Amino acid sequence: QVQLVESGGGLVQAGGSLRLSCAASGRTFRSYNMGWFRHAPGKEREFVAAISWGDGTTDYANSVKDRFSISRDNAKNTVYLQINSLKPEDTAVYYCAASRATVTGLKWNVSAWGQGTQVTVSS
Numbered sequence: 001q002v003q004l005v006e007s008g009g010g011l012v013q014a015g016g017s018l019r020l021s022c023a024a025s026g027r028t029f030r031s032y033n034m035g036w037f038r039h040a041p042g043k044e045r046e047f048v049a050a051i052s053w054g055d056g057t058t059d060y061a062n063s064v065k066d067r068f069s070i071s072r073d074n075a076k077n078t079v080y081l082q083i084n085s086l087k088p089e090d091t092a093v094y095y096c097a098a099s100r101a102t103v104t105g106l107k108w109n110v111s112a113w114g115q116g117t118q119v120t121v122s123s
Contacts, residue, residue: 002026002112004096009117012086016121020081022096022114029053033099034079035106036070038092039116045095047107049081059103086121093118 008020022034035050049070050059058070069082079096096114099106 002029002032002098004098004112004114006094006096006114006117009094009119011120011122014086014088014121014123016086017082017084018086018119020083020094020096020117020119022079022081024077024079024096024098029077029098030074031100032111033101033103033106034070034072035059035097035099035110036079036081037095037097037107037110038090038119039095040089040092043092048094050099050103050106051079052103057103059106083119086119088121088123091119091121 003025005023033052036048037045038048039045047061051070067084072079093116095116097110098112099110101109
């Protein structure tokens with residue numbers, strides 16, 4: 001089983017940037033593809049981005065692909081989500097996720113979740 005711990009959230013003004021981190025641990029973590037979701041107040045949790053541990057293949061939600069960038073550092077067992085040009089509508093709890101599904105299938109099949117990190121964007 002893989003364990004996930006997010007960090008990097010906070011309060012930021014619109015137009016600013018944040019980098020979220022997700023540290024993964026566990027004996028089998030390298031068999032998982034990784035992703036990020038977010039859950040805004042009054043809305044359903046939505047998929048944001050995913051990345052493979054192997055060749056770095058990525059997948060993004062259409063609504064964020066121009067401003068969000070997912071990356072990983074295999075040596076540190078860490079996945080990152082760079083968020084640029086933040087908007088108030090980006091305010092949400094951001095969750096890291098691990099999946100044995102493909103990168104494009106991750107959005108429908110998550111094996112493990114982190115505890116979430118709050119991102120709040122002020123206008």
